[in-house]
Amino acid sequence: MHPRDKVVRYHVHAKRRMRRRGITKEQVEATIRRPSAIQPAQRKGAKRFERKLSARKQMNVIAEEGSREFWIITAWK
Numbered sequence: 001m002h003p004r005d006k007v008v009r010y011h012v013h014a015k016r017r018m019r020r021r022g023i024t025k026e027q028v029e030a031t032i033r034r035p036s037a038i039q040p041a042q043r044k045g046a047k048r049f050e051r052k053l054s055a056r057k058q059m060n061v062i063a064e065e066g067s068r069e070f071w072i073i074t075a076w077k
Contacts, residue, residue: 004033007069014072023059023075031061032070046073053077 008029010018018028031051039048041062049061062073 001068003065003070006065008032008072009069010072011074014074017074017076021076023077027059028061028072028075031059031075032063032072041073043073 008025010025018024032049034051035049036052036058037050039050041048043062043064046062046064049063051059051061053059057077059075059077061075064071064073
């Protein structure tokens with residue numbers, strides 16, 4: 001299944017962090033569907049999706065990717 005077709009689900013922790021940091025679901029989903037880079041995350045089985053926002057800003061999303069869905073763990077700029 002292509003990443004753009006996968007369902008995106010959010011852990012409660014991710015929703016709280018996004019609200020505090022002023023990050024929208026649209027920003028998170030753009031990052032995981034069209035990342036500039038993908039790195040291994042510290043959390044076992046998770047990936048760090050990175051997307052350039054400008055020359056000095058980057059969006060980061062930690063997510064676990066399953067065969068049919070993404071589980072968003074946290075996000076920051």
